[in-house]
Every structure is written in structure tokens, then in C-alpha cells.
Amino acid sequence: MDSCFCSSYRKITSVHSFCTSFKMFFSYRNCIIMLFFALLLVLPFAIVVTQRAKFSSKTPRKLLDMTKDEKLKFLNSFDLVLSDLDGVLWNQSEDIRGAGDGFNALKLGGKKVAFVTNNSVRSPKDYVSRFHAAGVDFNPEEMVHPLKSIIDYLNITKFEGRIYCIANELFKNSLKEAGYDVIEDPSKLFTESFSELGKYIFDKEKPSAVIVDVDFNFSGAKFMRAHQYLTRYPDCKYIVGASDKILPIRPGVEVLGPGRFQDILTQATNRTPIALGKPGLELSELVLQKFDISESSRVLMIGDMLEQDIGFGKNSNFQTLLVMTGGTKDHDLEDAANRELIPDFVTTGMVDFVDFFAEINSSKI
Numbered sequence: 497m498d499s500c501f502c503s504s505y506r507k508i509t510s511v512h513s514f515c516t517s518f519k520m521f522f523s524y525r526n527c528i529i530m531l532f533f534a535l536l537l538v539l540p541f542a543i544v545v546t547q548r549a550k551f552s553s554k555t556p557r558k559l560l561d562m563t564k565d566e567k568l569k570f571l572n573s574f575d576l577v578l579s580d581l582d583g584v585l586w587n588q589s590e591d592i593r594g595a596g597d598g599f600n601a602l603k604l605g606g607k608k609v610a611f612v613t614n615n616s617v618r619s620p621k622d623y624v625s626r627f628h629a630a631g632v633d634f635n636p637e638e639m640v641h642p643l644k645s646i647i648d649y650l651n652i653t654k655f656e657g658r659i660y661c662i663a664n665e666l667f668k669n670s671l672k673e674a675g676y677d678v679i680e681d682p683s684k685l686f687t688e689s690f691s692e693l694g695k696y697i698f699d700k701e702k703p704s705a706v707i708v709d710v711d712f713n714f715s716g717a718k719f720m721r722a723h724q725y726l727t728r729y730p731d732c733k734y735i736v737g738a739s740d741k742i743l744p745i746r747p748g749v750e751v752l753g754p755g756r757f758q759d760i761l762t763q764a765t766n767r768t769p770i771a772l773g774k775p776g777l778e779l780s781e782l783v784l785q786k787f788d789i790s791e792s793s794r795v796l797m798i799g800d801m802l803e804q805d806i807g808f809g810k811n812s813n814f815q816t817l818l819v820m821t822g823g824t825k826d827h828d829l830e831d832a833a834n835r836e837l838i839p840d841f842v843t844t845g846m847v848d849f850v851d852f853f854a855e856i857n858s859s860k861i
């Protein structure tokens with residue numbers, strides 16, 4: 497009887513266990529099915545919200561894709577345009593089609609236009625002829641470049657002492673004309689001799705500033721000398737002008753820029769340079785003073801380079817517009833490394849402002 501009872505009991509227990517498992521299975525299954533349908537319902541909303549967030553924070557608005565109302569709002573949001581030159585108004589050897597018309601349209605639209613370039617290699621005379629050829633009025637007072645900014649900085653800080661300058665001859669001569677004492681450093685080739693190199697690097701000079709801009713005769717020896725000055729004399733100022741990592745010559749052609757050489761010096765000396773070219777913070781302070789800017793959000797910075805132009809605009813809290821006629825390619829905008837440098841607006845070239853104003857003006861009639 498006992499065995500019969502035990503057998504029955506086992507059967508009842510196993511049936512109960514089976515029923516419990518069965519219920520649990522269906523309970524879990526129901527939960528999974530419900531979860532699946534919930535996800536199906538929520539997923540489209542999540543995608544839309546994510547896309548909108550992505551668009552608003554990291555996708556630049558295309559100038560000509562904006563509605564008329566958006567164009568008007570954009571137009572009324574700035575008074576001063578600061579623009580780069582190379583890659584915007586012209587490339588190395590030729591003007592960019594319609595870019596001058598774009599700047600003139602902005603001027604006719606009531607905007608003040610000035611230029612902030614990293615190019616100190618051209619002489620003022622060269623600039624006059626380039627602007628003339630591009631059909632844009634040129635006022636030297638409305639242009640900022642590293643040479644002018646560095647001289648302004650030296651004047652403002654009442655700089656005294658000798659300067660070791662790695663830059664082209666025009667740059668060095670302009671510093672001398674401004675009254676500064678530049679250490680002579682003729683470009684020459686060395687014989688491969690340590691003693692000759694040593695005499696050049698370990699000289700008796702004690703400069704109060706080392707300045708680095710574009711030099712067509714960059715050499716290891718010049719940077720070894722600058723390194724000695726900057727490490728030997730902690731009070732010696734370290735000033736840089738143009739810091740472009742690459743220099744676009746024309747679409748598809750670019751050469752190594754001075755920024756890469758400066759990076760070596762900066763790392764080797766563990767010094768932070770006073771940056772008076774774009775995107776430098778010290779340049780930003782000078783520009784805010786020069787143009788008497790009290791509300792930086794009402795300035796539109798235009799340029800073709802993410803790091804130099806858009807970076808400068810962001811460092812200065814300006815609005816930013818990227819043009820695709822110079823050194824930036826479409827894939828650069830998608831590169832995660834450039835996430836902090838995504839401009840507010842983007843357009844194919846300055847010529848687009850002609851169409852932009854045509855639409856604005858037609859909407860006023």
C-alpha cells in the first residue's frame with residue numbers, strides 16, 4: 497500500500513511540477529512576446545528622436561536647403577562676417593569662381609566683412625592685386641594675419657629683447673621694420689659636421705622670444721636651435737603664427753604645413769605656445785578687441801578648414817560656416833575625430849550667397 501501511495505504521490509508531484517513549468521513557460525513566452533511588440537512600437541520613435549538629436553547637435557545646416565524663413569532668421573543673426581581667404585576666395589594660383597560675388601552680396605546685404613587669414617607669406621602688394629582680380633574691395637585695416645597679430649601682441653605687451661624667428665624673409669624683415677631686434681639666421685646648408693652644427697645650435701644668444709611661422713627653408717638645425725633657447729631660458733616666450741597641419745594648394749593637392757613642425761617643438765620643450773594664428777585663443781582675444789566685438793554670437797566665421805577656421809570660430813563663440821572649395825572633404829565631416837569641429841552651417845562655396853540673397857530678395861517683393 498505504501499508503495500502504491502508513493503507511486504501515486506510521485507505521479508501527482510510530477511504532474512504538478514509539469515503544470516507549474518508549463519505555466520511558467522507560457523508566462524515567460526507571453527512576457528517575451530509582449531516585450532517584442534513593445535519594442536516594435538517604440539523603435540521608430542527612438543530612431544526619430546536619435547536622428548533629430550544627431551541632426552541638431554552634429555549635422556551642419558546646408559545654406560541653400562534652408563526655408564526662406566530660416567534663411568531670413570540666419571541672415572538677421574549676424575552683423576559681422578570674418579572670413580578666411582585661401583580656399584574661400586581663391587586657391588593658390590586661381591580665384592574661386594563666383595566667390596567675390598558672394599562676398600559682395602553679403603556686403604550689399606548690409607554685413608560688415610573682414611578677413612582673418614593664416615597666410616603671412618603674401619606681401620600687402622600681392623594682396624591688393626589678388627583682391628582686385630577677385631572683384632572685392634580691399635581695406636588692409638580689415639585684414640588680420642599672423643605677422644600683424646604678432647606685431648600687435650609685441651606692441652601691446654611692450655616686448656623687449658631679441659627674437660629668434662623661424663619664418664620667411666618678408667616676415668623677419670617686417671618685424672625689423674616694426675622696430676624689433678631679430679637674430680640673423682641666414683638660410684644655409686650645413687656640411688655634415690657635429691662641430692659646425694654645435695656652433696650654430698649652442699650659440700651665445702639669449703633671445704626673449706622664439707617665433708615660428710611658415711618658412712620655406714625649415715630645417716632640423718633651426719628647430720634644434722629653437723629647442724635650445726626654449727629649454728635653456730624659461731622666460732623666453734614661445735610664439736606661433738600659422739599652425740596649419742597641411743596647406744591645400746588646389747583641390748586634391750596639399751603639402752605639409754608648419755603645424756606639424758611646431759608640434760615637434762611643442763612636445764620636445766613641453767611648452768604651450770602663444771598662438772597668434774587661427775585657431776589660437778590669444779588671436780581670438782586680439783580679434784575681439786580689434787573689431788570691438790561685444791556679442792560674439794553675432795559674428796559669422798567662414799572658412800574651408802575645420803581645425804583652423806571652424807576651430808577658431810568655436811574658440812571665439814562665433815557662428816561658423818564651412819565652404820567646400822578648399823581643404824575639407826565630405827568624409828572629414830563624418831570623421832568622429834572632427835566631432836567637436838562640426839560647423840553650424842555648410843555650403844559648396846561663397847558663390848551660393850548670390851542665390852541665397854536672390855531668394856531672400858524675391859521673397860520680399
Ligand SMILES: [Mg+2]
Nearest residue numbers: 580582583800
Ligand atoms: Mg583656408
